[in-house]
Amino acid sequence: MAYYVATNGHLHLLHQLHRLSPTDYFAAVATQLYRWAPSYSLLADLTVADWFLRLHGYATSSLLIGITIFTTTNIFATSGGQYYLYIGRLVSMPTASATISGQL
Known part of the structure; x- marks a missing residue:
């Protein structure tokens, strides 16, 4: 299973689940949702x-x-x-x- 993590405005793909804690995953998703803005x-x-x-x-x-x-x-x-x-x-x-x- 793969997760995308936001670091310095770029998305990096992590292939191993044990590298990513639930807190880090939540923070990455919240960051991406915060940056999202409706397009014109x-x-x-x-x-x-x-x-x-x-x-x-x-x-x-x-x-x-x-x-x-x-x-x-x-x-x-x-x-x-x-x-x-x-x-x-x-x-x-x-x-x-x-x-x-x-x-x-």
Whole structure:
């Protein structure tokens, strides 16, 4: 298993797990998350995603589609046309048809 560790702004790959303590791993991940800033293309990606969904009628008419995942930007859209930033692990999300009919 490999872990990426941030040192001096560069990423280095460590191949051995015993070299990296959990504290060091947490510090490296926190550093990378702190340095991350949304790109200016995020707004353009949202615009393209909204256009795509509306062109195919997913945002207004399809109750069977619960989630559309855009893996390049880690953003997904619900069938209601709302966008959410994907952080962590997405397990499941009910569709609009299941919510309306009370099948949850």
